[in-house]
Amino acid sequence: MTQTSNRIFDELAKMMTDAAGAAQGAQREVETFMRAQGEKMLREMDVVSREDFEAVRAMAEKARAENERLEARITALEAAIKKVGGAP
Known part of the structure; x- marks a missing residue:
């Protein structure tokens, strides 16, 4: 009886392992x-x-x-023009 119980548990463990492997494969x-x-x-x-976005x-x-x-350059040029009496 013990031998049979061990075989059943071994087979059950093997089935559970196979099922877990199949579930991982499906995942x-x-x-x-x-x-x-x-x-x-x-x-x-x-x-x-x-890559295109960046x-x-x-x-x-x-x-x-x-x-x-x-x-900044335009602002400086406008200030220089004003200084020499040119356009506003």
């Missing part, structure tokens, strides 16, 4: 499927990539800095 498949569907939705929605942000920051530099 990986679901995660892969969901990731693929998410990426597909983003492509269809024409969402920009992170590139445009860098260009905007550079343009803003250039704009501020030019604004």
Whole structure:
């Protein structure tokens, strides 16, 4: 009887281990499927990539800095013109 009980428990443990492995495999498949569907939705929605976003942000920051530099230069030139008695 003890031998039979041990075999039953061994078989039960093996079945549980196999079931856990199958569940992990199914979980990986679901995660892969969901990731693929998410990426597909983003492509269809024409969402920009992170790299493209960062590139445009860098260009905007550079343009803003250039704009501020030019604004300061214009202010200085206008002050110089006023000083020599030119246009307002």
